[in-house]
Amino acid sequence: MNSFDKISVKEIVDEVSDGCLLGIPADYSGVPMQFTKELIKKGIKNLRLYCLPLTTIQGDMLIGSGCVSEIEAAAVTLGEFGLASRFSEAIEQNILLMKDSTCPALHAQLQATEKSVPFMPLRGVIGSDIQKHRKDWCIIPNPMNSSGIKDEPILLLPAVQLDIFVFHAACSDRNGNIQIGRRRELATLAHASKKVFVTVEKIIDEDFFENELSAATCLPALYVDGIAVAKNGAWPCALPGAYKADNNEIKNYSIAAKTKDGFNQYMKLLLSK
Amino acid sequence: MNSFDKISVKEIVDEVSDGCLLGIPADYSGVPMQFTKELIKKGIKNLRLYCLPLTTIQGDMLIGSGCVSEIEAAAVTLGEFGLASRFSEAIEQNILLMKDSTCPALHAQLQATEKSVPFMPLRGVIGSDIQKHRKDWCIIPNPMNSSGIKDEPILLLPAVQLDIFVFHAACSDRNGNIQIGRRRELATLAHASKKVFVTVEKIIDEDFFENELSAATCLPALYVDGIAVAKNGAWPCALPGAYKADNNEIKNYSIAAKTKDGFNQYMKLLLSK
């Protein structure tokens, strides 16, 4: 028996159900764009996106394609290429529920699940309109005497468990260990997800655990339910340590996506490739 | 200006004051034994040890040498060489305050400081005599509706900030970044400590951050207040990835330390070397 399950991108897509809570990596941690294209082709509906902590073209494309009913994020943006127009328009037209958050809260909610505790405390945030609109967050008087400030209110954030998390990485070893390098937020996302699938540029015939230093760069196979090879699978996004973003393509997208029609034409071409 | 402060082991020892809260790494994460010998020579008093999550010969020697007034740990043991006799005797003679804990609680208390929150919740532990004797811990009714269990009591652990943390590592790069590999608990300890000093086998003329994979193995220099070269500085303990424990020496220690006299003779010889 192999020590991991090698599957296809389509088989990963089959694991995503309408309405599920899908983990979305930031643009610096391996965006699974090939998977995203297949997901849009499938016509998935009512996805709830949990972004750690933001999304760029991946989230905007899913929203523009009508796949998303809800999104929790600290930002949705095309970065230097401006606003994520499909996202902004969906909010302005009131057809998308946005759970506005802030980066450390998105990390902490997953860390709560990582530790199987019902909540995590967080400093800051109190007094912001983010906090005022989050009915799933609560504020309690600090029960810990040793904290120093009198009558300090403490914000508690609920543990969030993802249904499924998919990301793209440079490689796995022959045992299914995934090289993530410094992108340790990918480990947090994996720990907090019921199912985890990874697309990789290649599978290498090595054992990353044979060496303490290469072991340190891995997400262990035990968290991964299946691996698919997807050459250039983050395109047009960057894959840290492997290739840079295709800025021309993202710019083209950002221009096309300014209107619904432009977006539809862009996507038609993209999905037919 | 150098990007880090290269100092001597004695200068590290000078940073340790009587009564301070000192972070102690486990036997698998780089025990700073050369530093410990110098600390004992100095005649430090009333140290409070915070072990993540246990200590072996380092803690036992410090206790036997009369340097320690309090210790928080999940275990003090010589592993396959049996009980830590100086520790056990100090407890049996009631001259050492032991804050009995459990591994995940010791991690969580530092993670609270890492995030600058006043406490962290932890599941388990309730109903144990560990919990009953920890007056610094508290139990509250779960304030988070979404948790599922009715009337669930939740254990809260206070944030603990260390005064100083010292560990031994294989190497630093020319910019003072420390190679810790998979021993990421060392990063947690450093994040939660006011001062951090490291002894290393050697300083390498490289920049670990030039490569994403070697960067992933580092504790960044920004957390480190000084680095001293100490050849074989973990001896007789192991240095993961570099050398194994000197089991003969630890066995000799375990036999000698069974009695106060045997320990004193052993230490006299050790410190005169």
Added chain:
Amino acid sequence: MELNIKREELLISQLADLLVNDKHVAVGAASPIPGAAALLAKEEAKIKNKRLRVTILHSNKYNNFTDGARELFDCAAQGRIDTFFLGGVQIDGQANINLVGIGKYPKLNKRFPGSFGSALMYFVVPQIILFREEHSPRTLVNRVDFISAPGVSEDNIYRPGGPKYLLTNRALFKFNKNDKKFLLSRLNHNETIETITNLTEFNFDVDKNISEMIDPDNERIHILRKYIAPMVSEFYPEFAKRIWDV
């Protein structure tokens, strides 16, 4: 041909039988018999084309973790470890375990190392196997002097895990969570219900289907001696040398 089966091999075989449905078994410090059992179960699963992951702490090769020392506990809390082994200076009839000391805490007559991670692992790992070779009235007591981790909890406590079995060098007990009581279910050769009763301070029930421990068959002994022994010798060299002379 009759094989001369060692006591340790019999215990390893008993434990391996308890791991057949697992996907991930973790083994803590200083546990050569559970470690060998986990590796044996992994090898046998492979033959059946099933996948069993084994994490042995204090080993580099069989350590699947990369997130530091806390990952064992986080991983267990996430429900990703099916079986873990715990021991105890004392174990009592309600499956409370004591790893701290003998006497009235904190003024102990005899201090032992401490509770390690038991106070969390006992709550979150579905199958905790208590393993204590010494079977005597001083180890299997009526009431532990200190509860490192309780055997049972109230209904409002989050507890997906807990004790399932207790193995000593004389007997195997199942733990009945509803009755909060052990059930004697297997006897080592030469043991009787009476010898076990005499050597156990706590009260226990006796399984209607109580039987002798089943010796490992030739194939299992072959795998154990040929494949597992050299693996074990990597992280428990003295144990492997004593039992298998490797």
Added chain:
Amino acid sequence: MELNIKREELLISQLADLLVNDKHVAVGAASPIPGAAALLAKEEAKIKNKRLRVTILHSNKYNNFTDGARELFDCAAQGRIDTFFLGGVQIDGQANINLVGIGKYPKLNKRFPGSFGSALMYFVVPQIILFREEHSPRTLVNRVDFISAPGVSEDNIYRPGGPKYLLTNRALFKFNKNDKKFLLSRLNHNETIETITNLTEFNFDVDKNISEMIDPDNERIHILRKYIAPMVSEFYPEFAKRIWDV
């Protein structure tokens, strides 16, 4: 010789002056002017034999972190970052910032990306410098439509950090925490108190010692153009090309 100093260089120079006492400056996404200022301050510190660390997110080379995306926030919460830069679609007279949108939340007329990490960073970094190039009544408003992070907090809120300065392409304000009000302290060339008042919707005080922004001296311009420009071109290539043609 008179140097022709660009507007961006003047702003970089203003920011660099605010970093001279720092040990660690962090710069967030899409911030070429703060990024250049931090690297300039680092270079000048080196000349004075002082150590300034600079962390520029979205850069691999100037990113000191190895614990994933959460480390910026943990590091800041630990008090290990002295200065951080924040912007805003709107900034109001109490230093509240809005990164979310225009209109009555959640029914916004115009949606912007979101609050990023501002809701924590604003509380824990001792010196937050608000930087917004556009100085107009639509950016510097009386009251923001949405508070991504509040400028001030009650006394019982843990808040070692907060706003210290607001720099626009026309002026530099100090923030007075006690009065909860900005103080106009430096004017760009060709600006007057009157032009600033007309272009600012919120009320502010005027520093008794108000002065013009001081142009960077020849040495600073030399360092900026010779050493900093090529560094900046690594992570803001278009900006570096536009300003310095590198």
